[in-house]
Amino acid sequence: MQEEINALHAQGTWDLVPLPHAKNLVGCKWIYRIKKNADGSIARHKARFVAKGFSQEEGVDYNETFSPVVKPTTVQLALALATQFHWPLRQLDVKNAFLHGILQ
Amino acid sequence: MAQPQGFTSNLYPDFVCRLRKSLYGLKQAPHAWNERFTSFLPSLGFQASLVDPSLFVQYSSHGTVILLLYVDDILPIGSHSSLLTSVIDALTQEFYMKDLGPLTYFLGLQVSSSSSGLFVSQTNYIKELLDRVDLQNLKPCATPCLPYHHLLKDDGKPYSHPQQYRSIVGALQYLTFTRPDIAFSVNQACQFMHNPIEYYVVAVKRILRFSRVLLIMAFIFSLALLIYKYTVMLIELVIPMIVILVITQLWVIPQKSISFFKIKIKKMK
Numbered sequence: 001m002q003e004e005i006n007a008l009h010a011q012g013t014w015d016l017v018p019l020p021h022a023k024n025l026v027g028c029k030w031i032y033r034i035k036k037n038a039d040g041s042i043a044r045h046k047a048r049f050v051a052k053g054f055s056q057e058e059g060v061d062y063n064e065t066f067s068p069v070v071k072p073t074t075v076q077l078a079l080a081l082a083t084q085f086h087w088p089l090r091q092l093d094v095k096n097a098f099l100h101g102i103l104q
Numbered sequence: 105m106a107q108p109q110g111f112t113s114n115l116y117p118d119f120v121c122r123l124r125k126s127l128y129g130l131k132q133a134p135h136a137w138n139e140r141f142t143s144f145l146p147s148l149g150f151q152a153s154l155v156d157p158s159l160f161v162q163y164s165s166h167g168t169v170i171l172l173l174y175v176d177d178i179l180p181i182g183s184h185s186s187l188l189t190s191v192i193d194a195l196t197q198e199f200y201m202k203d204l205g206p207l208t209y210f211l212g213l214q215v216s217s218s219s220s221g222l223f224v225s226q227t228n229y230i231k232e233l234l235d236r237v238d239l240q241n242l243k244p245c246a247t248p249c250l251p252y253h254h255l256l257k258d259d260g261k262p263y264s265h266p267q268q269y270r271s272i273v274g275a276l277q278y279l280t281f282t283r284p285d286i287a288f289s290v291n292q293a294c295q296f297m298h299n300p301i302e303y304y305v306v307a308v309k310r311i312l313r314f315s316r317v318l319l320i321m322a323f324i325f326s327l328a329l330l331i332y333k334y335t336v337m338l339i340e341l342v343i344p345m346i347v348i349l350v351i352t353q354l355w356v357i358p359q360k361s362i363s364f365f366k367i368k369i370k371k372m373k
Contacts, residue, residue, distance in 0.1 A: 005111055007200075014105065014121035016113055025120060026105045026130075050129035051105055068138065070158040070174045072281050075211070078159075078170050078181055083221045088185045089207035090192060094141075095200040097176030101126035101136025 001030070001047035008049060011099050027052035134175065141173065141199070148194050162191070179210055213281065226282045230315050233275050237268075237312070245313035248289040255292050260301045269300040269308065276311055286311050 008014075019025060028051050035043040082089050094100070105121045107113060126136040142152065145160050150171060153159035160171040167183035169191050178195070182188030192203060207215050212229040215222060234240050263269055273293045280287045289311045296304055 001110075005108070008127075011125050013125040013127065014123050016107070016116050016119040017122045018118070019120045028105050028108060028127075028129075030109060048128060049108055051123075051127040053129045053131045053133075056131045068157040068173075070172055070211070071156050072278075074153075074156045074159050075172060075179075075213070075281075078172055078179070079215075079222055079224065081170065082181045085183060087181050087183050088188055089215070089217070089222075090180050090182075090188060091204040091207045091210060092178040092180065092192065092195065093202045093204055094176040094178065095202060097199075098126055098128050098130075098133040098137050100199055101133055101138075101140050103123050103126055103132070103136060 004047050004049050007096050007099060011096075013099060024055065024057065026055055137176070138173075144198055145171070148191060174211055177210060179207065212278070224282055226279055229275075229279065233272070233279070234312065234316065236275075237272055239309070239312060242309065242313045242316060244316050245310055248286045248311050248314040249292065249307060250310075255296060255304055255307060257296070257299075258301075260303050263300040263302050263305055266300050269305060270297050272308055272312075273297060276308070276315075279315065283315065286315060289314075 028049065031048045031050055033046045033048065035046050037043045079089075081087065105123055105127075107117075107119070107121055113119060123130075126133040130136075142157075142160075145152070148162065149164060150160040150162045150169075153161060158173045160173065162169040162171070164187075167187045169180060169182040169187055171181075171191070172179040178201075180188055180191055182191065195201060196203065206217070209215065212226055214225050214228060217223070231240075234242070273290065276286065276290045277294060280290055289307070293304060293308050293311065
């Protein structure tokens with residue numbers, strides 16, 4: 001939980017302000033999850049801090065929600081190219097990806 | 105946004121949080137992340153593809169790097185490992201990332217490489233799908249559908265869980281990535297997503313029963329079959345891509361499944 005709060009602070013996710021007049025206040029809560037290893041033993045307790053997005057109104061609180069999805073043919077092409085030319089393939093995983101997004 | 109429980113400010117308990125960065129759960133979070141990442145890529149010399157917005161290519165005199173983005177999963181492929189490493193370093197400096205090393209698992213695809221090519225399978229994906237619908241013990245079946253059998257539009261009672269039908273068929277559709285053998289049957293089932301009827305479920309179950317037989321069937325991206333000189337230049341063209349794929353892909357059917365089919369054929373005789 002502290003780890004998550006630290007990540008949020010490190011990102012400068014928010015600053016504290018008095019509630020502006022006639023604005024929608026979005027709720028928030030903590031989600032707790034137990035991450036398990038492949039053998040079923042407990043790996044770690046994870047806390048994720050989330051906003052209650054369901055109270056947001058389109059056009060008022062947000063406009064765009066679109067995020068593209070990769071096409072299977074593109075993946076196949078990339079793999080075919082990698083094989084053909086002996087290109088190395090790597091894999092990256094972004095930690096807390098959604099916390100990187102900048103809001104207007 | 106309200107202040108987080110357990111971490112309310114002592115000085116200003118009545119204040120609220122004005123968000124500068126997105127949070128999980130916000131409607132605009134996926135878009136904000138995508139925007140942030142894709143606007144950083146051009147600074148590394150990447151160009152977004154016109155064909156697929158999640159494909160980025162960096163051309164230079166040193167070589168080419170291809171980058172596939174699926175939300176927070178990133179698959180970089182480079183013509184030289186030094187070039188690839190420099191891209192990964194630049195990305196890890198900008199974002200908090202973990203380098204998972206050589207590709208082994210991407211979007212439910214299990215990938216293993218050998219000297220002869222890449223071996224791609226969705227064994228775990230099928231297993232998880234069967235677990236999810238609680239049908240691990242389905243009787244295996246030799247074909248994905250009955251011959252000369254069409255699914256008709258108004259043929260019986262509507263199915264009581266259309267969401268479940270859609271979810272299974274959607275999952276099967278993704279399975280066609282490594283299993284073109286079920287593509288036809290899945291396409292048939294897809295045509296009734298809006299209004300599934302009870303007996304289509306039987307057809308879908310049949311696809312699942314068939315998928316189970318060839319559980320570890322995989323695609324091989326093989327080297328032996330193809331020398332195609334201009335593939336990199338053709339990256340923006342869709343048609344040559346299909347040609348390349350047709351030539352580079354080979355099926356591998358495990359010995360055990362072949363004997364299963366032989367027994368079936370004998371019985372039919």
